[in-house]
Amino acid sequence: MKILLIEPDNLLAEIYVRVLKEEGHTILRVSSAQAAITQADKLSPDIVILELQLPFHNGIEFLYEFRSYSEWQKIPVIINTFADIRKIFISSSLGVSKLLYKPNTSLRQLLRAVNYAISVTS
Amino acid sequence: MFSLKEEEGNYLVEHIANDRLLRAVAEQLKLPLLQIVHLADLMQSSQEESDLRNVRYVAQTALQLVDGFLLSADSRNQEVFQLEPVSIASVLNDTAHKLTPMARQNECKLELSVKGRYEPVMANHRFLESALMLLGYGMIESRSADSDNRQVLLAAHKSNRGLVAGVFDDLPAIGIDSLRRGRALFGDTRQPVPSAFSSSSASIFVADALFRAMETTLYPARHRRFTGLAATFHLSTQLSIL
Amino acid sequence: MRNSFITEGIVLSRTDFGESDRVLTVITSDSGKLRIIAKGVRKPKSKLAGGIELLSVNSLTVLPGRGELDTLISSRLITSFCNIIGDLDRTMTSYNLLKRMNKATEDAVDGEYFQVLRGALQGLDKTEVPINLTELWFNVHFLSVSGHLPNIRRDIDGHMLEPSNNYSFDFEHMAFREERKGTFNANHIKLLRLAYIAEYPQKLCQVTDINTYIDKVLQLSANLVRLNHQV
Numbered sequence: 001m002k003i004l005l006i007e008p009d010n011l012l013a014e015i016y017v018r019v020l021k022e023e024g025h026t027i028l029r030v031s032s033a034q035a036a037i038t039q040a041d042k043l044s045p046d047i048v049i050l051e052l053q054l055p056f057h058n059g060i061e062f063l064y065e066f067r068s069y070s071e072w073q074k075i076p077v078i079i080n081t082f083a084d085i086r087k088i089f090i091s092s093s094l095g096v097s098k099l100l101y102k103p104n105t106s107l108r109q110l111l112r113a114v115n116y117a118i119s120v121t122s
Numbered sequence: 123m124f125s126l127k128e129e130e131g132n133y134l135v136e137h138i139a140n141d142r143l144l145r146a147v148a149e150q151l152k153l154p155l156l157q158i159v160h161l162a163d164l165m166q167s168s169q170e171e172s173d174l175r176n177v178r179y180v181a182q183t184a185l186q187l188v189d190g191f192l193l194s195a196d197s198r199n200q201e202v203f204q205l206e207p208v209s210i211a212s213v214l215n216d217t218a219h220k221l222t223p224m225a226r227q228n229e230c231k232l233e234l235s236v237k238g239r240y241e242p243v244m245a246n247h248r249f250l251e252s253a254l255m256l257l258g259y260g261m262i263e264s265r266s267a268d269s270d271n272r273q274v275l276l277a278a279h280k281s282n283r284g285l286v287a288g289v290f291d292d293l294p295a296i297g298i299d300s301l302r303r304g305r306a307l308f309g310d311t312r313q314p315v316p317s318a319f320s321s322s323s324a325s326i327f328v329a330d331a332l333f334r335a336m337e338t339t340l341y342p343a344r345h346r347r348f349t350g351l352a353a354t355f356h357l358s359t360q361l362s363i364l
Numbered sequence: 365m366r367n368s369f370i371t372e373g374i375v376l377s378r379t380d381f382g383e384s385d386r387v388l389t390v391i392t393s394d395s396g397k398l399r400i401i402a403k404g405v406r407k408p409k410s411k412l413a414g415g416i417e418l419l420s421v422n423s424l425t426v427l428p429g430r431g432e433l434d435t436l437i438s439s440r441l442i443t444s445f446c447n448i449i450g451d452l453d454r455t456m457t458s459y460n461l462l463k464r465m466n467k468a469t470e471d472a473v474d475g476e477y478f479q480v481l482r483g484a485l486q487g488l489d490k491t492e493v494p495i496n497l498t499e500l501w502f503n504v505h506f507l508s509v510s511g512h513l514p515n516i517r518r519d520i521d522g523h524m525l526e527p528s529n530n531y532s533f534d535f536e537h538m539a540f541r542e543e544r545k546g547t548f549n550a551n552h553i554k555l556l557r558l559a560y561i562a563e564y565p566q567k568l569c570q571v572t573d574i575n576t577y578i579d580k581v582l583q584l585s586a587n588l589v590r591l592n593h594q595v
Contacts, residue, residue, distance in 0.1 A: 009157075030268055051320070053321070055318060082149075083312055
């Protein structure tokens with residue numbers, strides 16, 4: 001599966017890319033919302049993993065822009081964020097597959113979320 | 123009618139400021155602690171040297187942040203903090219050495235730019251080194267870039283107001299309005315400087331507090347074609363004679 | 365001969381259109397709600413910043429179309445609400461307001477809707493104004509311009525609302541009903557009135573003890589918006 005990883009921290013990104021590659025996925029990593037739109041156009045991702053706390057334009061803006069394109073409306077998006085998800089209400093119209101709070105999410109749980117998104121898509 | 127005495131009011135203002143800074147620090151510590159957890163997970167199955175090195179580096183940067191905060195909280199304690207003659211060039215040099223592993227980790231080219239000899243300035247060696255380390259930490263690690271071969275500069279130059287020392291890079295400049303807004307918002311919001319940092323920018327605001335203790339202020343500045351954050355130290359003719 | 369015109373607008377939504385164009389749904393200060401084609405701004409050129417942004421007020425030069433779609437000739441940014449973009453909660457709330465405004469308005473709406481939306485975005489842009497105050501202000505003013513504001517002076521029987529009484533809300537008659545065990549009291553109703561007369565959301569910050577009453581009043585206003593506009 002082709003995964004678009006939107007993660008601003010380099011070390012975390014390196015870790016996520018490593019474990020996801022070990023599962024056989026192709027990963028493209030970017031660190032900003034604008035780069036994510038540009039690269040999504042080139043990659044045609046099957047799944048997106050998104051940190052909401054991004055510089056310039058945040059993950060919510062990215063998600064609204066992403067979903068405004070018809071060919072991207074059904075792509076599963078997993079939010080994996082440092083933002084306290086108990087305090088943020090994400091509209092169901094944005095089609096978020098899984099909402100993960102990074103401090104409470106192990107690498108194994110992230111992989112499970114990815115596998116679940118794949119199974120739903122298939 | 124109850125009213126606060128001036129010193130009580132000042133204490134409260136400082137207490138509230140420290141509380142906000144502590145919240146920003148706590149928010150930023152989520153990242154290195156998570157990095158350590160994930161690295162520990164990876165090290166259970168693989169024995170990669172790089173993972174162990176990363177754990178060490180991550181823990182050290184987190185400790186740097188905590189230490190910087192504690193220093194800033196102690197700035198009123200005369201046993202801890204006093205102004206003294208300090209060689210900016212020497213502190214920048216030491217800081218550059220300590221930041222090199224982080225720069226490498228983040229695929230950044232770190233350079234030192236200190237041309238000529240500069241007179242010592244009145245500052246505090248420990249505070250200045252901590253402030254520059256934290257500035258460096260913020261500019262190298264917390265600024266995202268989708269480009270390779272980023273350049274970061276630890277630099278000093280003379281201006282008509284004194285000696286400017288700071289950390290600069292080749293990313294879009296951090297505006298004065300963004301910095302001002304960030305100063306009003308840190309600790310109360312997740313991203314006080316969203317145009318530049320995806321994090322709580324605690325390292326920048328702890329550095330800010332350390333510079334203020336040394337009676338100077340952090341501000342957006344230029345060094346050659348680079349932009350960044352710096353502080354100005356007044357040059358003293360008496361020190362130059364010494 | 366079609367003449368172009370200039371108007372101020374806030375983009376409510378963007379969708380794709382053909383290979384390289386985007387259709388923007390815009391609420392304007394004097395030309396109602398428009399659907400405008402912005403040519404050649406898809407994907408790599410689709411900037412989240414610059415050009416025609418969401419969460420901003422833009423000056424738009426528009427060429428009227430023969431059908432339902434007009435064409436965007438040029439745009440200029442007037443106000444960008446950067447404090448909203450820097451805060452996830454404010455961003456989410458803003459998008460919800462845009463969505464509510466889009467769903468609940470037809471094409472021929474007057475400039476008051478634009479003013480309400482702009483006022484709300486200005487409120488969200490002010491970090492010292494709590495989000496729930498701006499939401500309340502938006503809901504009340506949205507209900508007002510759409511003619512669905514409940515009676516905040518008299519109860520269901522036409523009597524003046526009394527400070528010593530408790531009330532429940534009757535959604536069928538869109539009015540308060542006196543009820544001994546009612547959950548709304550004078551302070552809730554006062555807050556509703558203050559939200560109505562406040563020119564901007566920021567004015568509500570001056571109300572003391574607002575935290576005690578805001579949740580219930582906000583819930584009521586949100587329910588009224590949902591009921592009357594199916595959003």
